[in-house]
Amino acid sequence: TSFMRRAALKFSQELDKISFRDPSCKVLTNAFARYALSAEEIKKALRMQMDHPILWEDSMRKLLTDGIDLFIEVGPGKVLKGLFRRIDGRALVLGMENPEDLERIEDYGS
Template identity: 40%
Template sequence: SGPFHSSLMKSAAEKLGGKLQPLHFDEPAIPVIANVTARPAASAEEIRGLLVEQVYSPVLWEDTVTYLISQGVDTFVEIGPGNVLTGLIKKTDKSVKLINLSSLDSLETLKASLEQ
C-alpha cells in the first residue's frame, strides 16, 4: 500500500503533469467523469489537469456513482480481475445492474446481459 490520493503524492503528480504536458488531448466525445470532482470535465485541458489532481486528491467514489445514477446510468461494468469496484457500487445503490468482466470468456455474458 502507498499514500495514494494524498498530499504525499504531490511530487509524483507534478512529474505526471510534466509527462502529460506535451501530449495532445482531444475534446471529449462522451462525458468524462472525474473522481476528483464527481462531475463531467468540460474540456480536454480540464481532463489533463484532473488526471494530475487525482494523484493527490481524495477519490469521491460515492459522489461519482451517485452522480452517474442521477444522470440515468443504471448499468455498471467492471473490467478486469476481481470485483472490488462492483462491491463498492453495490454499497452505494443496490438497484443498479452490475456486470463484472474479468476474462474474455465473460465477454459473451456481458453481451447477452446488455442485450436484455
C-alpha cells in the same frame, strides 16, 4: 504524501507534453465528480487525482442520478460490485474476468 506530490509533479510535466482534444462524449472525472467539458478540464482532473482524494462515490452517485444503472467491472474480484451495493443496491454490476464473461455481457446488451 511528499512521495505522491513528486509523482504528481512528474505526471503533470508529462501531461503537458500531450495534446488533448475536447471530449466528444461525456467524461466524468473522479477528481471533481462532474463532467469535463474541455481538454483542459480533463488534464486538470488527471493532475488532481494523483495526490488528492478522489470523489469516486460522488462520481458513481452522479452516474446513477443521470440514469446510468449498468456498470462493468473489468479484472479479477468483485470490489466495485461490493462498493456499489453500499451506494445503491439497484445498480447492476457485471464482472469481466475472462473471455466468457465478455460473451455474457454482450448477450446482456442484446
